[in-house]
Amino acid sequence: MVKSKVYIFEKQFDGFPKEDDLKLIEEELRPLNEEEFLTEAVYHSIDPYMRSFAPRLNVGTVFIGTQIAKIVESNNPKFPVGRYVLGDFGWRTHTISNGKPIGSSRFPYLLPDFGELPLSYGLGVFGMPGCTAYFGFLEICKPKAGNTVIVTGAAGAVGSIVGQIAKIKGCTVIGVVGSDEKGKWIVDELGYDHYINYKMADLKQALPEVAPKGIDCYFDNVGGEISTTILYHMKPFGRIAVCGCISGYNEKEPKASPVQPPVVSRQLRMEGFSIHRWTDRWSEAISQNRKWTEQGKIKYRETVTNGFENMFSTFVNMLQGGNTGKTIVKA
Amino acid sequence: MVKSKVYIFEKQFDGFPKEDDLKLIEEELRPLNEEEFLTEAVYHSIDPYMRSFAPRLNVGTVFIGTQIAKIVESNNPKFPVGRYVLGDFGWRTHTISNGKPIGSSRFPYLLPDFGELPLSYGLGVFGMPGCTAYFGFLEICKPKAGNTVIVTGAAGAVGSIVGQIAKIKGCTVIGVVGSDEKGKWIVDELGYDHYINYKMADLKQALPEVAPKGIDCYFDNVGGEISTTILYHMKPFGRIAVCGCISGYNEKEPKASPVQPPVVSRQLRMEGFSIHRWTDRWSEAISQNRKWTEQGKIKYRETVTNGFENMFSTFVNMLQGGNTGKTIVKA
Known part of the structure; x- marks a missing residue:
């Protein structure tokens, strides 16, 4: 039985987010159905939109966010074990997905190989x-x-x-x-x-x-x-x-x-x-940014914090301007 | 010797315009030079932009505004006596002009004949x-x-x-x-x-x-x-x-x-x-608005005050929303 750590959006933010607005729980995951796969988070993205979008979130649901996760079990041949996906799974360590995007989202999608550049770039300059x-x-x-x-x-x-x-x-x-x-x-x-x-x-x-x-x-x-x-x-x-x-x-x-x-x-x-607005042109931007990055014309920096238990403090620190470049939590 | 009444912008507005921010004086006009003509104001336009533009005006100059004026003397065959011009002459009763526009302005120009519709429409729906x-x-x-x-x-x-x-x-x-x-x-x-x-x-x-x-x-x-x-x-x-x-x-x-x-x-x-921005397409708008007005599709109303001495009170009343439709002072 796989357990996932999950941050639940307990209370609507009132001014600056407070620690008990989110609640860290453990959730038991059911076995996979057909076409489904199980992921384990590797990198979590921490972004300003999480604060501005919050008023439209339902209290009691998983807090929003994208992550890079490794596929650890799979009944879906398009998402094989060992590959990495970028998914808008929210603030959780383990996720069951059927691989279908919701609404206008492009997620989840299999990450390509970035060659010598780190996988985590998929949350930033290549994301x-x-x-x-x-x-x-x-x-x-x-x-x-x-x-x-x-x-x-x-x-x-x-x-x-x-x-x-x-x-x-x-x-x-x-x-x-x-x-x-x-x-x-x-x-x-x-x-x-x-x-x-x-x-x-x-x-x-x-x-x-x-x-x-x-x-x-x-x-x-x-x-x-x-x-x-x-x-x-x-x-x-x-x-x-x-x-x-x-x-x-x-x-x-x-x-x-x-x-x-x-x-x-x-x-x-x-x-x-x-x-x-530009979902259908996403790959144009990624491939151009990748070219510029490989040519050294775009330099990219990440502020990485270790530990899923530090998601909230990292989020608040980013809202206060404590980051330089992209903010990431490494699971 | 022709005398013109003139409102001088005495003091920069500080909050709501006060009566002594403008000063009504009399100015003696010199004789006309070649190419010049003399006008006498008939209708003064009172517009919100006069307030918002004021911080860019120099203190000591004539306060800004457009007017419809009758040509009463002329050394310029393009501007014959008896015709009416629309000019950005400011708040003054009599003006000497050489007929040349300043900057991107279209003014002064000779008003066409509006048929059965009033001349004053040239300051509003046809202006x-x-x-x-x-x-x-x-x-x-x-x-x-x-x-x-x-x-x-x-x-x-x-x-x-x-x-x-x-x-x-x-x-x-x-x-x-x-x-x-x-x-x-x-x-x-x-x-x-x-x-x-x-x-x-x-x-x-x-x-x-x-x-x-x-x-x-x-x-x-x-x-x-x-x-x-x-x-x-x-x-x-x-x-x-x-x-x-x-x-x-x-x-x-x-x-x-x-x-x-x-x-x-x-x-x-x-x-x-x-x-x-659309100075070069001005006549397109005027002729379309005229067509719609003649067809009864555009209805037009003016709030007219009599007397040049009432310019200031009319201006303040307009800023307070006292007008309906176009605000005009009849000289």
Whole structure:
């Protein structure tokens, strides 16, 4: 009899997630039916969307998340024992799946061989964050060579890739981050042209210095007051891809200066997106990101925590900006 | 010697405009040079943009505005005595012009003959507000027959035309207004399907009742909290044309719930615009609006105040929502 450890979404988050909002239990799994297979988690992805999506989750269900898992038993010839799958199984160590995707999801799917690159990249640059950076930036910001691009959450899983794609496309790139350590990493290692540590610098003063002609494209991961300030520094007809708004996820009644005044005065176009929009082009992004990574044009970093029992603390730490690059828990 | 009454922008507005922020003076005009002509104002346009543009105006200059004026003296054969021009001459009774537009402006231009329709329509449905409604709605909201459309400031100079164009295009149309009187006018006279009086109704409750399937297109004149609430009731891939944000014009530090959460979760596209974007297509909008008006498909109302000395009080009254349709001061 296989047992799975499972985090149950016990209570709707009220402000910042608290430890007892989730409950770690053990669940006995039934034997496999036909077409089913059993997996054991290897890497868990920890992402900001888990917080923003939570209000739409039912209390009492498994908390959401994707993972890379090894197939340990199988009645499904398409998912043979020993291979690895990427699945949206939630926060659990063992899972029974029939291999069929739910809704517009692409999951679960068998991971290809990444050659000399780690399997865990399938959760990041060769997975959802990589596709989010690729499509969100290219399709919505529509950058042109010579454009000035700004990225908030610039050292995060998505932002760190956006900035490097912007450099590949010939743009001047500014990253907004929450520490000088992150700032130095994105400039020295990733090739960003400038960084602004929003905790130390006055954004209103710093922006004209690093972008004297204004900003063409803004890839927004944070929302809130930082975003409004950036909008006031954009050029006419600037494009904003709104990927997330982590600054307000844990506030009960977030407020900010309205975005409409700069949106009107600069004729800006702001568009929100979900990666599911490009599900049918997923492999295009993965293969391009893989090529760039193998060529050394995209550098990729993970912050890895060991132990399933550390899922919650890792999640909270990521929401507080404690990660650099992609956040992962190794089971 | 001709004298002109002129309103000088004495002090930058701080919150709501105060009477002594503008100063009414008399100015002696010099004789005309070659190519110049002299006009006498007949109708002054009073528009919300005057408030939002003010921070970019230099103190000590004539306050901005467009007017319909009669040519009373002329050294320019293209602008003969007796004809009427539409000019962005500002708040003044008499003006010397050489007929050349400044920047991307189309002004001054000779007004055509509107047949049985009043000359003053050139400041509204056959002028800037009409073009704003036509291009902003059609080009940015991209409505399709059967769509549900919402308009804020729905009884204003622009909003009242947007709603009627939406009806012509086969949409279900909801207007948000600040009084039941305005609401009844837009439903009974203009053909809006529903109105919501935001001062009396709880928008969060009213929206699902009038738009049970959600909203496809939002033409936004007000910004602020009303707009954020509407965004949460939009369908996926909804389009928002941001024309203005009058709700915040007179607040020193306007705050509202951020728009980014609904923009992301619904993948909305929000775009601000200025009518100057379509300067080269201006006549297309005017001739279409004229056709619709002559066919009775667009109904048009003006709130007219007499007397140049009432410019300021009319301006403030309009900012407070005291007008229905287009606000005009008759000289």
